[in-house]
Amino acid sequence: DQQVKQNSPSLSVQEGRISILNCDYTNSMFDYFLWYKKYPAEGPTFLISISSIKDKNEDGRFTVFLNKSAKHLSLHIVPSQPGDSAVYFCAASVRQGGANNLFFGTGTRLTVIP
């Protein structure tokens, strides 16, 4: 039962334009959300996060939006750069057994076209 879903396996965007990656979740107990970026043959790299008490968090070109009522979050990258081409994973955190357990989506492959 996949609790975090990224329904778009891939996305292509022109350099300089906005990239919007989407993520949906089902568990209302999730209290923290994260985005990770992954290059081939490397581990996921933490990118940006947001607490469930907020609806927006911005860090440079990256902004994460959270809509709790819709159980939906999105990552905006603007302007997109060729170096942003990677697989982006959405993750949601819930407290289990004394630790914060991350549930991941299956990723969206972003290609930024020069």
Next chain:
Amino acid sequence: DTAVSQTPKYLVTQMGNDKSIKCEQNLGHDTMYWYKQDSKKFLKIMFSYNNKELIINETVPNRFSPKSPDKAHLNLHINSLELGDSAVYFCASSQDIQSHEQYFGPGTRLTVT
């Protein structure tokens, strides 16, 4: 200065063998994790360790056993390997059990033939 490192990067072995994957973090973090990424690219938690104590054990076969000799290391031992164990295994760490952000190693691709 790799923050979270894993060895080996690739591991090819036959069914029935026993193997280990090593993980080390130099971030001074208290909590470490093992994840499995299957053929469908689904990344799933296997274990978490906080100060050398197991705190999460998702429904993982007992052929898999994490061992933590100290706070900076969390090794994964796998006994009687099966074809279905073929996957990429990622180690990760977080500052403490309160932290949400986890930092991942480069992964170990295990192939069981």
